[in-house]
């Protein structure tokens with residue numbers, strides 16, 4: 351039984367999307383009934399009603415920073431014009447189909463491809479993972495971070511990338527990164543369930559849900575890339591099992607006060623895998639560099655939404671037509687609160703060959719350009735070689 355509603359609230363009163371990056375919003379409501387049965391906000395349960403509500407959000411709308419608990423974090427009150435990209439779905443009158451209709455998958459696929467090729471990211475709503483599961487994991491990790499250092503050290507990150515990393519020097523730059531990290535990988539390892547009761551169940555629940563959501567997105571991506579629907583899933587068959595580097599990461603950034611030189615929350619980088627799913631609380635600070643752009647833009651917080659962003663491997667597969675998204679987390683100017691986030695890094699099985707696909711991806715306002723890629727047999731890497739190279743670059747001291 352679910353402990354709270356699964357769906358994020360996307361209504362006219364949802365005033366917390368503060369994005370200068372114009373992040374596309376992708377609605378997954380019709381993708382999987384297993385998620386939908388967990389419930390949606392009243393009034394959005396019926397697709398026709400949802401469609402009406404959605405239409406009120408289409409086009410340019412005014413978004414105001416929230417006036418409540420998070421207003422101090424998100425800066426002074428001002429309005430921002432943001433173009434929202436809202437999906438429309440064919441209405442299934444019986445509402446009984448167990449699996450999404452082909453047309454729905456195709457629509458999600460094309461929106462996802464467009465979002466990832468143009469922006470490198472999208473916000474997913476109605477994805478089916480209840481917000482209370484995120485909050486349970488945030489609370490469990492808070493409790494872990496409050497344990498004495500000698501206890502936390504017992505769970506330190508091992509050579510398989512599993513475990514706890516305390517705040518310290520950045521892996522990417524000369525900065526000091528003020529964040530606690532707990533990586534859960536397929537090799538398995540200890541979880542602090544004795545010291546923090548409920549830690550394991552919070553992690554297990556999220557691991558299962560993130561895997562399920564990833565499977566749905568991999569199917570949509572494969573369809574968008576004009577491959578068979580199971581093309582990518584067959585290459586990600588062992589997520590969070592041995593033989594696959596996918597990782598569930600809990601993150602806590604303690605309060606810091608004002609920004610200081612040489613101090614970062616998370617330095618600029620691209621993720622290594624296929625894509626990353628990211629849940630975040632309302633503290634803010636996440637910034638992205640739009641593909642081919644120099645400027646850093648702030649990604650706002652849409653309650654309950656999960657962000658998806660491209661990683662290195664998807665960029666390789668698509669010959670950079672879906673470029674890896676550079677991102678960072680900065681210390682917010684106006685707030686000294688802590689930030690919580692949860693990342694699910696989706697990686698292919700380690701024996702997967704990473705070579706460019708023959709694929710065509712439609713760019714905005716352009717006819718789809720056929721991109722026939724030369725497959726270079728020499729120099730083709732497996733996912734295992736790719737991740738090992740990236741770990742060497744990142745952790746070499």
Ligand SMILES: O=C(O)CCC(=O)C(=O)O
Nearest residue numbers: 601616630636679691693
């Ligand atoms: O905490 C965040 O929001 C981002 C974390 C991140 O980008 C990472 O760990 O790779």
Ligand SMILES: [Fe+2]
Nearest residue numbers: 619620621677
């Ligand atoms: Fe990242």
